Amino acid sequence: MPADAPHSLPPTDADLAATPTFDFDDAAVAAFARDAVAGATDEVDRARRIFVAVREAVRYSPYTSNYDRSEFVASTALASSENWCVPKAILLTASARAVGIPARLGFADVRNHLSSERLTAMMGTDLFVYHGYSALFVDGAWRKTSPAFNAALCERFGTPALDFDGRTDALMHAYDGAGRRHMEYVTDHGTYNEMPYDEMLAAWAEHYDMDRLLAGPADDTTFDDAPAAG
Template sequence: MDNITTRSAAEKEGFLLPGHYVDSNSSQVRAFTQRALSGLGEDTETARAVRLFYAVRDDIRYDPYAFSLRADDYVASTITGFEAAFCVPKAILLTACLRAAGIPAAVGFADVRNHLNSPKLAELMQSDLFLYHGYVQLWLGDRSFKVTPAFNIELCERFGVKPLEFDGTADALFHEFDTDNRRHMEYVNDRGVFQDAPMDEMLKAYAAYYPKLAEFTDHVRTEGENSQDSAFSGSA
């Protein structure tokens, strides 16, 4: 995936506007953004983008079992209150926060293969292919970068996964190998970027491809359980 993408001024302007799911104008998103940027010494677009990437990456724990087929769970203002989320809600939130900070951003999706998927999650998914993996495309001046804030630093350290770092000069997208140099994430189909999340299409695909995972997570939600498992090998 190229890190420099040409977009018209009108298109990039559209990536500053709020959407239904990317509700960057909501009080919750604005408060999350302000907290994340508090104390930022260098107030540049790059500095704001980097600070927001790490805030979403690390302040909301990654949990693949925080999966939902309810559209309301994918609204950025709702996601600000989550302790844990999987890649799509975290990408939506980062997109909203970037827009709230005046940085053009779009939510993107790709199908990825997780070569280190845990046996438990693989059984529930009945696949190692993650449809609609969420990422973010953002613009800093004329340059475009693709980043994914999914895996928080504590999770990466626990399961031997190289954390993604973003400094505003290169993409932060690929977990290609773990710390033992085993193949990890493989992008197999880029679905493109959107001004707002294509939730109807996405939820229909999730329901069709992951019925066991949807049933499991609905049960967990109903019972009020909190899974500590992960999407990485070594988890039960």
């Protein structure tokens, strides 16, 4: 069930609970979160560290999923070497809860003005419907954070890696390092205490050719680790 906008209401017990999606009762997720905040001096520092840990632990790739419900689980995301925005936001939400930071899963439609040609062809648009983010309650306020793009990928695209200072939102950069339009937030769908799987797929079906989306391009190396060609 969707919660209200993340800046409007105080957190509840549900924002700290382990769930089938946010399974920080899993030993690996619990250990990951604990290790990520080791040495943190306060809540803000814990939030900064957990954000960077998730951003870097799983490399970003939009081609790693068949979108089965079982893939939208924090422990599954952690076990993957690469993943995309929603599973990474799920992992951040679960990890934050594990270290006592209230967290919710959020969704927004974003337009990626620098999307690769093959990714745009696969999706049929440069609009990413139900892009995932995580809303963390830190220092008395909700903050929206997007841990999707790891630092190496950002460097490849000439965009600064997104950092979270614990006090302001950390959403995708509107412009890249060369001043080109990058990510444009179009619609915010709010935040959730559990994964709205059916709602997300229904929204995708309205905007995408699902057969083409599930097939994916086999030859797009845009998001690989190798350096971009000069």
